[in-house]
Amino acid sequence: MFRTRLITALVGAALMIFCLYQGGIWWSGLFLVLALVAFYEYADMLRQKNIPVLWLPGGVLLILLWASPLLAEEWIWAGLMAVSLMVVAAGIWFYPRLTVAELSLNLFGPVYLGLTLQYSLRILNLPDPFMIMLLALLLTWASDVGGYALGLLWGKRKLAPQLSPKKTWEGALGSVLFCLAVALLYLHFTALAPQKGAYLIILALFASLAAQMGDLFMSAIKRYFGVKDSGFIIPGHGGVLDRFDSFLLVLPLVYYGCYFLV
Template structure:
């Protein structure tokens, strides 16, 4: 398993960086595809639990939220159309389609679509590649730091009901490596006059958010009684297995560059 994960990372990370470096519709197309596959995995987990979801309206809402940055004139009408269709379906199909089914449909589309919409917003910043690169670096640092410290020193469970493998020692390692990456990134690159405090704050926030995103998807997997969200990434599982932490980190990085640089 470790060998497969390593090979996938060695191939996948350079390919990911190359796509993001190209920018434009390569960039946007990648994140649109990521969102669609992520929502497919989310809905499949919920269906596995025995719930129903409105899949086509759900994908429609996902794209409306995701692309609302570029096409704001369609955002509110699109959300309104989704609500009309969803509520009409609920009224006509009750009780076969419950309020909880409607809530799961909305949560999946809104959670993934809203958070990944920040990747589309980042594309319009002055140095988008560096911004998105930092978001990924902080996410990976949190993941690697947590894994290394947790494997070596992990004894005290952080959230055994959500993720038995997570420990407070791993959380400390996640925090430490995220701090180091944040500091090194701004030390090596000239991105304006920044004090040490904002850089430290970003590293701490990214680590906490990454771990929260990871635990949230772990909770959905526990609830749905599945081990992985999917199998599309060899050795890593599904898109949500690999990008769960990134989803919460990328908005924080976006706001950091908007308000601090």
């Protein structure tokens, strides 16, 4: 199992870095595919709980939110209002017995994914977007690896047993330490001004916290739907939501952090 996870992680990381380095349609296409697969996994969790899925309006809402950095502001809000009304109207028309809670769950998935993953496009407006996205990915991976390693070796005190029984305080500390190590390495290998080093260290600390919050938040969602994994598309890791749950909150944090840092 560990070998499968390791091989998948290395191949996946190499593929992502290749797409990001190529830029253009490779960059945008990568995140659009991730967004759509994540939406499918979320919708599938709804379906497993016997909640009708509003596929078309939900998908349109997701794409509109994700692509919002490319659209004029007036089109963004007009489009969001229109599609939100489409979701409500479709729910009422096709599923008259759809409850408010079920309708809200249909809205939540595309809104959460669209609002977080739109920063994959916003980063393109910053200087050296490849290095900034690489920082976001490295901090996410460091948080996951550090949490897993220290939790496996020394984990005893449960962090949130109701949400994720395997998460420990020792693992949380490992997440922080590995993120700080990545920040120091990033400072060493980039041309970032030394006086901004303290700022980057603080950003890494908050990125670790954001990564763990994203992980626990997705664990809470999966627990609500009664599933262990969101999908199976990534061998040894589960689904896209399983693998990128931390990244969804780290990405906007790194964007705003680097917006002021650079």
